[in-house]
Amino acid sequence: GENVGLHLPTLSVQEGDNSIINCAYSNSASDYFIWYKQESGKGPQFIIDIRSNMDKRQGQRVTVLLNKTVKHLSLQIAATQPGDSAVYFCAEKLATDKLIFGTGTRLQVFP
Amino acid sequence: DGGITQSPKYLFRKEGQNVTLSCEQNLNHDAMYWYRQDPGQGLRLIYYSQIVNDFQKGDIAEGYSVSREKKESFPLTVTSAQKNPTAFYLCASSISGARRTGELFFGEGSRLTVL
Numbered sequence: 001g002e003n004v005g006l007h008l009p010t011l012s013v014q015e016g017d018n019s020i021i022n023c024a025y026s027n028s029a030s031d032y033f034i035w036y037k038q039e040s041g042k043g044p045q046f047i048i049d050i051r052s053n054m055d056k057r058q059g060q061r062v063t064v065l066l067n068k069t070v071k072h073l074s075l076q077i078a079a080t081q082p083g084d085s086a087v088y089f090c091a092e093k094l095a096t097d098k099l100i101f102g103t104g105t106r107l108q109v110f111p
Numbered sequence: 112d113g114g115i116t117q118s119p120k121y122l123f124r125k126e127g128q129n130v131t132l133s134c135e136q137n138l139n140h141d142a143m144y145w146y147r148q149d150p151g152q153g154l155r156l157i158y159y160s161q162i163v164n165d166f167q168k169g170d171i172a173e174g175y176s177v178s179r180e181k182k183e184s185f186p187l188t189v190t191s192a193q194k195n196p197t198a199f200y201l202c203a204s205s206i207s208g209a210r211r212t213g214e215l216f217f218g219e220g221s222r223l224t225v226l
Contacts, residue, residue, distance in 0.1 A: 042219055
C-alpha cells in the first residue's frame, strides 16, 4: 500500500523466476500461519495458510514451508509474474487467537 | 458481490477534530477488526468486536473509539486524543473471531492525514 514499503526489505526478481520470501515468527506456541499480499493502495489479501501440524502446503503457484524448529516461515512463488509485485506479510496466530503480523517484504518483478 | 467497504478512502483532518471512518461488510461475519498500518511496521490492532454490542481494546486503543450496533457495521472514531493519527487504517472481518481459521478479509483502507 502507499503507506508501507518505505523501510521494507525488498526482493527483486526477474519475470519467470521463482521467488522466496522469508518470515521469522516469534512465538513457539503459534498454531496457525497466514501469508497476505498487499498491492499498492489496497488492503491485504489472503494467499495461503498453514497449520502448525504441517510443514508444507501448496496452492496455485505458491508454496508455504514451515520450520517450527527455527520458527521460520517461507512463501515460494513459482514463475513470478509482474502481477505478483506487492508487499507480502506473514501472520502468526497465537493460542489466544490473536494475530501478529510481520513487517512485510516488498517483491519487485522486472520484465 | 460480498466484501468489506471502507469510506472515505482519503480523509484530511485538522488537529483537534474527531473523525469517523466507516466500515461495512455484507459477508455475514461475526467478528470485525480495525488495524493501523504505518511504514516499516506490521499491522497493529486498535479494536475488535466478536459480536454485536460488544468490543474489546486491541494493542493501541488509546485515542480511538468504536461501536458495534449492527453486525454489518463497525465504525472507528479517531479522537483528538490520538497523538499521531496520520496513518492508513484497515478494517477486517472474519467468520467467528478468527477461532476457526484466522483468515481475515480486509477492506481497501482509509488514509487519514492530519494537517
